Amino acid sequence: MKASISASERLKYFAPQIEKTSLSTKVWIVILLMFIAAGGVALYQQIAIGHVVTGMRDNVIWGLYIANFIFFIGISYAGAILSGVLYVFKVPWRRPIVRIAGLVTIAAGLIGPVFILLCIGRFDRMHHLFLYPRLQSPITWDVMAICTYLVGAVLYLYLTLIRDFSLYSDADFLNIPNWKRKLYKTLSLGYKGTGVQKKQLKSATRLLAIVMIPLVVIISSVLSWIFGMTLRPGWHSSIFGPYFVIASILTGVGVIIIIMWTFRRLYNLKEYLTDKHFTYMGFIMLVLAAGYGYFSFSEYLTGWYGSEKWDSEVLSKLFNTNEYGWWFLFSNIFAIVLPILVVALPKLRKPGPIAFSALLMVFAMWVKRYLIVVPTLETPLLPVQDTRMEYVHYAATWQEWALTFAGIATFLLIFIISSKLVTIVPTSDYIDDEKA
Amino acid sequence: MVSNINQLLTSFGKMAFALLLILWLTPSNLFAQTPPATEEPTEEAAEADDAAEAETEEPEKFSSKMSLSTTQYLGDTVELQGLLRAKMDKSWSAVPNEKVSFFAVGDEDEKALGEMVTNAKGIAKLRISAKAMALNADGYLAFAARFAGNDELEESDGDANIVRASMKLTPVKEDSTITISLNVTAPSADGETPIAEADVVIYVKRMVGRLKVGEGTTDEEGNVDIDFPTDLAGDDLGNLFITALIEDYEEYGNIAAATVQPWGRPISYKISELPKSLWSPNPPNWMVITFFVMMAAVWGHYAVVLYKLSQLKKAS
Numbered sequence: 001m002k003a004s005i006s007a008s009e010r011l012k013y014f015a016p017q018i019e020k021t022s023l024s025t026k027v028w029i030v031i032l033l034m035f036i037a038a039g040g041v042a043l044y045q046q047i048a049i050g051h052v053v054t055g056m057r058d059n060v061i062w063g064l065y066i067a068n069f070i071f072f073i074g075i076s077y078a079g080a081i082l083s084g085v086l087y088v089f090k091v092p093w094r095r096p097i098v099r100i101a102g103l104v105t106i107a108a109g110l111i112g113p114v115f116i117l118l119c120i121g122r123f124d125r126m127h128h129l130f131l132y133p134r135l136q137s138p139i140t141w142d143v144m145a146i147c148t149y150l151v152g153a154v155l156y157l158y159l160t161l162i163r164d165f166s167l168y169s170d171a172d173f174l175n176i177p178n179w180k181r182k183l184y185k186t187l188s189l190g191y192k193g194t195g196v197q198k199k200q201l202k203s204a205t206r207l208l209a210i211v212m213i214p215l216v217v218i219i220s221s222v223l224s225w226i227f228g229m230t231l232r233p234g235w236h237s238s239i240f241g242p243y244f245v246i247a248s249i250l251t252g253v254g255v256i257i258i259i260m261w262t263f264r265r266l267y268n269l270k271e272y273l274t275d276k277h278f279t280y281m282g283f284i285m286l287v288l289a290a291g292y293g294y295f296s297f298s299e300y301l302t303g304w305y306g307s308e309k310w311d312s313e314v315l316s317k318l319f320n321t322n323e324y325g326w327w328f329l330f331s332n333i334f335a336i337v338l339p340i341l342v343v344a345l346p347k348l349r350k351p352g353p354i355a356f357s358a359l360l361m362v363f364a365m366w367v368k369r370y371l372i373v374v375p376t377l378e379t380p381l382l383p384v385q386d387t388r389m390e391y392v393h394y395a396a397t398w399q400e401w402a403l404t405f406a407g408i409a410t411f412l413l414i415f416i417i418s419s420k421l422v423t424i425v426p427t428s429d430y431i432d433d434e435k436a
Numbered sequence: 437m438v439s440n441i442n443q444l445l446t447s448f449g450k451m452a453f454a455l456l457l458i459l460w461l462t463p464s465n466l467f468a469q470t471p472p473a474t475e476e477p478t479e480e481a482a483e484a485d486d487a488a489e490a491e492t493e494e495p496e497k498f499s500s501k502m503s504l505s506t507t508q509y510l511g512d513t514v515e516l517q518g519l520l521r522a523k524m525d526k527s528w529s530a531v532p533n534e535k536v537s538f539f540a541v542g543d544e545d546e547k548a549l550g551e552m553v554t555n556a557k558g559i560a561k562l563r564i565s566a567k568a569m570a571l572n573a574d575g576y577l578a579f580a581a582r583f584a585g586n587d588e589l590e591e592s593d594g595d596a597n598i599v600r601a602s603m604k605l606t607p608v609k610e611d612s613t614i615t616i617s618l619n620v621t622a623p624s625a626d627g628e629t630p631i632a633e634a635d636v637v638i639y640v641k642r643m644v645g646r647l648k649v650g651e652g653t654t655d656e657e658g659n660v661d662i663d664f665p666t667d668l669a670g671d672d673l674g675n676l677f678i679t680a681l682i683e684d685y686e687e688y689g690n691i692a693a694a695t696v697q698p699w700g701r702p703i704s705y706k707i708s709e710l711p712k713s714l715w716s717p718n719p720p721n722w723m724v725i726t727f728f729v730m731m732a733a734v735w736g737h738y739a740v741v742l743y744k745l746s747q748l749k750k751a752s
Contacts (some may be wrong), residue, residue, distance in 0.1 A: 135725065
């Protein structure tokens, strides 16, 4: 670690990230915008023609969108709880990870709720959720919880950025446009690192970090209760709350590892995002994967052993290789077994394999979200009235896929734009430590 | 760093390009729900389309039919009821939201009485005072209802000729029995002439439609007494809205009389307060308290943080 270099030298090291936008980055942005444009076309069709362009019907009323919603919002929760825990417990290796976790929180937190809006048939009545809320409804809880959470997440990320904003605005050697410097100056709230300011900022950050931890646990549980409170096979389970919490954090940790690996290579941050960071994050992933595996086993064993009619029907679909069997197997092996194996074996405990296993795990967890939503809805308690194939079995249409890829593209785009505004490694943290 | 970027670009670029190809270039192969591409129209088909377009320039109008009926009330009040229908798919359907004009038809001229718009059942109603109306040469009150037609419907009209008549309703309550006494007459040169052998039905207005509660036939004097039930549910004051009706009788058309009497059992339709439960609109207290305490706790902390941020700015 560069312990003896000056503040300006350290900032100069990170400066190219926020000073320039390389050709490769611009190409990336164009590619992502193309995906978003494709999503825009799909969205236009969905609005103009109606939900009939999706695979959702009377019977299977949710599909890809809800799976994406749970996936993204879960990632966001993980970013918040991870940055909160690392900050509160003053984990020494937290610095380069906290900023990434904070950005993941905001990017995923903004995209996730959009997917649930895409499911709403009467979008013109959206405001009724706030005007005429029904307090007994888990949907109401979730709407209130997500709104509250997003405000806290933005506030928390902002608190962790103030010192960096001050640093950027004061650094004359930074080759940035005037509007950017003014923006940094405004956002820094005049922070100069005086004793009073340090105290106020530290206490505010610590207070919010403490609040975010239980808040994330509660709202992640609330998200699960949209399913858990419903009397449907595969959903109505008392462990859905903790099951969702642990699944969210596991997925989020995976996403953070992938982003760490990407930025480490992209901005040559090997000295800041070291092998040690990957190992520690790998251990967290291992513990979470083991916990998630335990919950999964407990959930499915209980349902299978009870042999209740409808539970058995859902499980038979998950175990049948002609239906969802292969995907179910894939999700369990790549989300549970693979991360444990890769981190447990010392030879594989390296940034590359850990990041690769995280990538597969994240995809497997997305598949798992799909398997939570669709097979249950394809197993109604009452006989299906309209027996056309598209009413009995759900199949996502190109519009749904296009919007899904647009969501992923937006997530990456937010990250790229954010990395052009703030350094991925929180520079002020290192400088303050050196002064201390 | 440049080589790293190139590596990343190569791998991610390939993935992105492949996905774009999947999404944009081969949607019909991948997604079965995409509608099939339409074929180029042939010359013959284009000509046929042109001919069809020419034909559709002046579309054939649907036939319409206007039926006019009348109901006479005491005091020379007449309600005109025009029913407008159109023939579609070989059956007559009600035509809503169309203007119907009503006229009093004299021997030499006609006088406009008013215009009304048809309701969802295709009915337009106009109530008028016929006291000053002159009879025609045959001794009838003559009315007409007209629909002027529109782009889709042909014009139509209906008429009704009636002889003046009236029905007097007298509610009688004695001890525990209730009777409706009715006297039906028609004005003549000799005064009032009784209308005999007319079937009268008594209705009570209900929440949806009307309930038939009694019937009878007028005697030679034009009188009839009809027993009225004592166990009907009324509004919150016990009021019942009672109508006596003779339907389409000879040349008189409909003859009606109405009254409101407090003969029903008072029923309050105010919904009693539902319990605080999961299923009712009122959430349980513990749920309300938990929700607001939690929200207040979190937003309270946000407020403290915002206060600290404001202090931060002041300290600068």
